[in-house]
Amino acid sequence: xxxxxxxxxxxxxxxxxxxxxxxxxxxxxxxxxxxxxxxxxxxxxxxxxxxxxxxxxxxxxxxxxxxxxxxxxxxxxxxxxxxxxxxxxxxxxxxxxxxxxxxxxxxxxxxxxxxxxxxxxxxxxxxxxxxxxxxxxxxxxxxxxxxxxxxxxxxxxxxxxxxxxxxxxxxxxxxxxxxxxxxxxxxxxxxxxxxxxxxxxxxxxx
Numbered sequence: 791x792x793x794x795x796x797x798x799x800x801x802x803x804x805x806x807x808x809x810x811x812x813x814x815x816x817x818x819x820x821x822x823x824x825x826x827x828x829x830x831x832x833x834x835x836x837x838x839x840x841x842x843x844x845x846x847x848x849x850x851x852x853x854x855x856x857x858x859x860x861x862x863x864x865x866x867x868x869x870x871x872x873x874x875x876x877x878x879x880x881x882x883x884x885x886x887x888x889x890x891x892x893x894x895x896x897x898x899x900x901x902x903x904x905x906x907x908x909x910x911x912x913x914x915x916x917x918x919x920x921x922x923x924x925x926x927x928x929x930x931x932x933x934x935x936x937x938x939x940x941x942x943x944x945x946x947x948x949x950x951x952x953x954x955x956x957x958x959x960x961x962x963x964x965x966x967x968x969x970x971x972x973x974x975x976x977x978x979x980x981x982x983x984x985x986x987x988x989x990x991x992x993x994x995x996x
Contacts, residue, residue, distance in 0.1 A: 815882050819861035822854045831860060831879070839878035841867070850884060850945040859888030859909045886910075886942040889950070891970055895923045895994035904991060905931060912939045912954070923994045953980070961986070 820833030829840045829851045840862070842848035854860065864879035888909025896904040903923035905913040915936040917923045941954045943965065950965040952975070960980035967973055971993035977986035 815863045815865050817861060817885065818864050818879055819859070819885075821856075822851070822858045822860055823856055824851075824854075829854075831862070837877075838866075840864075840881055841878050842881045847881065847884060850887070853945065854887060855890070857890040859890070861885040861887075884945070886944055887950075889943060891967075892973070895925065896973070896991040897923055897994050898989050898991055903994070910940055910942060912941050913937070914939070925996070955980070963989075 818831060818833075818838065820831040820836075823830045823832050823837070830837050831840055832838075840848075840851065840860075862879065862881045862885060863883045864881040867878045867880055869877065886909075892906045893908060894906060896906065898904070901917065903915050903917050905915075905923070905928075907913060913931060913936045915921070915931065915934060921927045921930045921934065937956070939954050939956045941952055944951045944953070950967075952961075952963040952965050954961040954963060962978045962980045964976040965973060966976070973991040975989040975991065977989060978984065979986060
């Protein structure tokens with residue numbers, strides 16, 4: 791992507807994440823469920839159908855699967871009597887998505903471990919004989935002073951665009967799925983758009 795496009799995207803992402811929304815809309819988030827070509831967001835036993843003010847925006851859902859996550863700004867549509875699933879959201883914007891497939895432990899070719907804790911946090915560290923890149927090491931990892939980042943995934947054509955940041959640094963990345971066990975991150979410095987070395991992730995053995 792061009793530097794200007796990345797800087798524009800960065801600004802847009804930050805605006806969304808601090809709670810900007812269209813008038814009268816609220817933020818809704820939860821897990822995705824697909825049923826008969828209809829998509830729902832589920833949280834705390836509440837199931838809401840997702841509808842979109844822009845049809846192109848709705849195409850994002852075609853890239854998501856059950857147990858993926860989504861955060862949207864939307865209006866709750868009026869109750870429709872007689873419909874089995876009668877509560878729906880009219881989505882005005884997508885804040886970010888979470889890919890269930892990413893959660894867990896990944897390694898790069900240099901041996902670094904990337905622990906995707908959930909849909910918005912990554913912990914990065916160098917494995918050791920005492921602390922391995924494995925779920926069994928989670929108690930030790932949680933006590934370690936590891937590099938921790940917030941991350942948010944947004945759809946961008948054929949790739950996913952990621953914003954990765956902490957209090958010291960900000961990166962943008964294009965996330966490409968090679969397979970369920972291989973991912974590629976094309977990294978950029980968010981401040982100047984300069985391209986950084988690519989990161990090739992491999993799912994760590996369970």
